Amino acid sequence: MEMNVVIAQYKETHPAFIRDSWIGIGLLSIVSFTSLAMIVCFGCLIVLELKKQSSFMSATTKRQQTQLIKALVVQTIIPTLASFSPCSFSWYQPLFGIDGWKWLQSTNSIVMSIFPVLDPVSTILILPAFRRLKSLSLYLVGTNKDSSAVRVHTASCL
Structure with missing residues (x-):
């Protein structure tokens, strides 16, 4: 069985493994924080360019750009809180002697489960065009052997 997993052990093992754990977690942290810094940097550059324009x-x-920037910020914050924060916490909790595995596993699985729902719902709640949406039309196209009539069914979903 092949598995890809990150394991870091900070004590009670061979010193070379501890050193490799520090290097691995350090590199993962650099990559993670660099990506977050780039998101913030490019977000600020976008806002500055929009202000110039x-x-x-x-x-x-202007109103649409403001709404889209708000949606973009929320769609950036949600994955950061849902994925990055628990992952970073799990990397560093053994360093500080925090035993939160059951709490972290339960919380992380719940947050990761609701993430696919939170992401589009946040956009719907932020953008007025989507907030005003009262119903959704579902078009079911069917054909009959005798005729080629199209049936349209409308269902209220909100």
Whole structure:
């Protein structure tokens, strides 16, 4: 059986394994924090560029850009809280003697389970065009042997 798993042990093992654990977790931390820093940096650059371009935009375009930036920020924060934070906590909790495996496993599985729902719901709640959505039309196209009539069924979903 092949498995890909990250294991870090900080004590009660061979010193070379402890050193490799520190190097591995350190590199993972650098990659993770660098990606977060890049997200923040590029987000700030986008906002600055939009502010520079705002004199050329109509009021409607400015409002839409503001709403989209808010949605982008929320869609960045949710995965950071749902994935990055618990993962980072699990890497470093043995260092500080925190025994939170059952708590972390339960919490992390719940957060990861609701993440696919939270991501689109947050966008729907932030963007007014989606908030105003009252019903969704489901189009079921069917054909009969005798005719090629199209049946349209509308169902209220919100």
